[in-house]
Amino acid sequence: MELLGGQAVIEGVMMKGKKHIAVAVRKGKKIVTKKDAFVSLTKKNKFYGFPFIRGIVNIFDMMIIGVKSLDWSANQALDEEDEEEFSGWHLFISIVLAFGFALVLFKLIPLGITTYLFNKDAFGSRIVFNIVDGLIRIGLFTAYLYLISLWKDVRILFQYHGAEHKAVSCYEAKKPLTVKNVQKFSTKHPRCGTSFIIFVFLIAILVFSLIPVKMPFWMLFLFRFILVFPIAGISYELLRYSALMRNDYFFKFIIAPGMWFQGITTNEPTNKQVEVSIAALKKVL
Secondary structure, eight states: OOOOEEEEETTEEEEEOSSEEEEEEEETTEEEEEEEEOOOHHHHOGGGGSTTTHHHHHHHHHHHHHHHHHHHHHHHHTTOOOOSOOOHHHHHHHHHHHHHHHHIIIIIHHHHHHHHHHHTTSOOOHHHHHHHHHHHHHHHHHHHHHHHHTSHHHHHHHHHHHHHHHHHHHHHTTOOOOHHHHTTSOSOOTTOHHHHHHHHHHHHHHHHTTSOOOSOHHHHHHHHHHHHHHHHHHHHHHHHHHHHTTTSHHHHHHHHHHHHHHHHHOOOOOHHHHHHHHHHHHHHO
16 A cells, blocks of 8 residues: 655645645635656665655655645635746745744754753753753644644644545545545544654654753754754654554554644544545545
């Protein structure tokens, strides 16, 4: 069975298979779709396909695909025909801005707060330092998700996120892709990007605890920046394997935090939104 991924877009869903990407968007009473050939970087170079490397490469794949899909869906929502490819510079700037925002909010600010607390002799060991740093990071992430979930447009986006998960779960269960069948499944999925981020946060606490904290702030931040990539590689493998072993009690415990957070990033979709997710899934297959 083909391992599928995807994401919610403006009024729609993007689905990614091994060789194709499909986006489906609702425009009034009709659903418009777009399908493109896709060749992962892991297929272009065998080295990129190695375990722990493929996770890092997959992040870049998904960022590029995600930005292009969001751009196309936004143009559909504005009734603009978008035959032009997203330019290289626009794509580069969008990814850099997104990565920079995440780096500042979830790396720089938590580290700054934790360093301030330690300078005040509030704590004593690097393990405690990194636990506090990790908890602040998770707290900021939770607050960020909660605040954006208050916006109407984001709530709709999270409904499409739930519809995407339901459709993929129905496909993986080998059930016919009908609205009735898809709606029976959960809006949560163990292979979700939200779960991946939580794995990154938790594994980061363990990895960062191996590094001394008695060093200049800029050096401490630099170490954390460099280690983002190997941590992402480890998290990807753990996410992938735990999703396959989801019925095992140990792995149920491992994936539980990510599934809890999906309670924020997914909402129950309407039947019309499920129809869009099915359209995207059938198109990519």
